[in-house]
Amino acid sequence: MANRPSSPYEQQLSDFRLTYSKAGSVTSIVLVLAGIGLDYFSYPDRLLEFTLLRLLVVALTLGVLRLLFTDFGREHVRSLTMLWLLLPQVMIAFMIYETDGAQSIYFVGLHLALYAVGIILPISFFEGIGFGVLTIVLYVLACALHPDASSNLPRLVTNTLFILFSAGASAVCTWFNEKARLRLFQLQHEVSEKNASLSEINATLAEVKGQLLQREKMAAIGTLSAGLLHELNNPVNYSLMAINMGLSCKGAQTDDMLKESLNDAREGMQRIQNIVTDLKTFAYQKPGQDSQRPFLLENAVRSAVRLAGYELKGIEVPIELPQDSHVLGDEPAIIGVLINLLSNAALALQAARREQPRIAVTVTPNGDRLRVSVCDNGSGIAPENLTRVFEPFFTTRDVGAGLGLGLSVSYGIVQRHGGTLAVESELGSWTEFTFDLPRPLNETR
Missing domain, CATH: 3.30.565.10 (Histidine kinase-like ATPase, C-terminal domain)
Incomplete structure (x- = not known):
C-alpha cells in the first residue's frame, strides 16, 4: 500500500525523507565498499567471497536508489528506505555467521548502522524500534547458527545486550528527532501565517497611507482656498461693483462694444467667485x-x-x-x-x-x-x-x-x-x- 502523505507535515516529511534516503543510500554504498579493506586485514582468506557479497549489496542498493528517483519511489520511500538499511545488516549478519560468530569483529558494524539511523535518517519512532529489533534478531540468528554457538554463549549475551542498548539509544534519538521535526514544521507554519498576516497589514497600511496623503492634499488645498477667499473676495467685490456702476452709465447703454466688454468682465469676476467658493466647499472643513x-x-x-x-x-x-x-x-x-x-x-x-x-x-x-x-x-x-x-x-x-x-x-x-x-x-x-x-x-x- 502506498505511503501517501495525509497532512502538510507528512508531505514535508516525505520530501525530507526522500532527500535523506537518497543521500543515505549513497553513503551506505561507499561504506560497504570501504569495508573491503576491513576484510583484507581481518579475514584475508575470505576476501574474494566477501567482496562479491559486498558488490551484490551495492548492486541491490543502487537498484533501490534508482527507484527513489521515480514516482513509485516517492510513494514508497519509507519501505524502500527500510529495505536498503537492512541490506548491510543482513550482509554483516551473514559475515558474522561465516567467520567467528559471537567473537566476530563485524558486530561493530551493526552498532554503527543503529547510531547512524537514529541520529541522521528521518524515520519514525516505531520504524526505529523495528529496525533495532530486526538487527538484534539477525545477530542472534547468525551467532546461534554458528558451529561454536554453545561455547560463545556469554559473549553472545554480552554483545546482544550492547546491541540492545544501541537500539534503545537509536530509538530515543529517533523519537526526539521526530518531535523536533514536527516542532520545526509548526514554527514554519506559524511563520508562514504571520507573513500572510503581515502582507494583509501592509496592504491595509498602504491603503491608510493613501487616504492620509489624500487628506493632507485636501487640507493643503483647504488652507490655500481659505487664503484665496480672504485675499480675493474684497477686490473681486470691488471690481463687480465698479463694473455694475459702469454698466449703469449712459455711455455703456449707448456703446454696444463697451457694454459687451463690461458684461464679459463681470462674467469673468463671477467665475473667479465660483472657483474660490468651489475650492472652499471641496477642501475646507473644520475638525x-x-x-x-x-x-x-x-x-x-x-x-x-x-x-x-x-x-x-x-x-x-x-x-x-x-x-x-x-x-x-x-x-x-x-x-x-x-x-x-x-x-x-x-x-x-x-x-x-x-x-x-x-x-x-x-x-x-x-x-x-x-x-x-x-x-x-x-x-x-x-x-x-x-x-x-x-x-x-x-x-x-x-x-x-x-x-x-x-x-x-x-x-x-x-x-x-x-x-x-x-x-x-x-x-x-x-x-x-x-x-x-x-x-x-x-x-x-
Whole structure:
C-alpha cells in the first residue's frame, strides 16, 4: 500500500525523507565498499567471497536508489528506505555467521548502522524500534547458527545486550528527532501565517497611507482656498461693483462694444467667485465638523465639473439629474471622488483620441439612495486590470504620472457612505464608474 502523505507535515516529511534516503543510500554504498579493506586485514582468506557479497549489496542498493528517483519511489520511500538499511545488516549478519560468530569483529558494524539511523535518517519512532529489533534478531540468528554457538554463549549475551542498548539509544534519538521535526514544521507554519498576516497589514497600511496623503492634499488645498477667499473676495467685490456702476452709465447703454466688454468682465469676476467658493466647499472643513450632512448632489457635480474644467476642455460633459438631488454625506469628499472620476475619464479620452469625446454624468433615484454614473467613450480598461483598479498604488500611467491612489481613496470614501464604487468597461470602447449615496430620511418618504 502506498505511503501517501495525509497532512502538510507528512508531505514535508516525505520530501525530507526522500532527500535523506537518497543521500543515505549513497553513503551506505561507499561504506560497504570501504569495508573491503576491513576484510583484507581481518579475514584475508575470505576476501574474494566477501567482496562479491559486498558488490551484490551495492548492486541491490543502487537498484533501490534508482527507484527513489521515480514516482513509485516517492510513494514508497519509507519501505524502500527500510529495505536498503537492512541490506548491510543482513550482509554483516551473514559475515558474522561465516567467520567467528559471537567473537566476530563485524558486530561493530551493526552498532554503527543503529547510531547512524537514529541520529541522521528521518524515520519514525516505531520504524526505529523495528529496525533495532530486526538487527538484534539477525545477530542472534547468525551467532546461534554458528558451529561454536554453545561455547560463545556469554559473549553472545554480552554483545546482544550492547546491541540492545544501541537500539534503545537509536530509538530515543529517533523519537526526539521526530518531535523536533514536527516542532520545526509548526514554527514554519506559524511563520508562514504571520507573513500572510503581515502582507494583509501592509496592504491595509498602504491603503491608510493613501487616504492620509489624500487628506493632507485636501487640507493643503483647504488652507490655500481659505487664503484665496480672504485675499480675493474684497477686490473681486470691488471690481463687480465698479463694473455694475459702469454698466449703469449712459455711455455703456449707448456703446454696444463697451457694454459687451463690461458684461464679459463681470462674467469673468463671477467665475473667479465660483472657483474660490468651489475650492472652499471641496477642501475646507473644520475638525470635528459633522461629515454626514444633507447637501445637493447637483451642486457637488457642477462644482466637480468646474474644478476639473482644465482637463475637460474640448470634452462634452452632459449632466442628467433628478428633480430632487438631496443626499446625505460628506460633500467635500464626494466632490473629490467626482473630480477623480472625471480626471481619469479625461485621460482615457486623451489616449483614445476620439473625434467626439464625451463624459456623461447621470444621477438616478434608486430606492432610498441616488445612483451616480460617470461614463466615458474612452480607451476602456483591460479585463486583467478591472479587478485591480481599486488597489492602492496600482496605476497604468507612466512613472511619475500618478501614485495610483485616487481610485483606492475614492473607493474608501464611497464605502464610508454605505455604498460601493464599481466599474464596468469594454476595452477600446467605454468605461463606466458607478456609486450610490444615501438620501435624507425625510426626502425618501
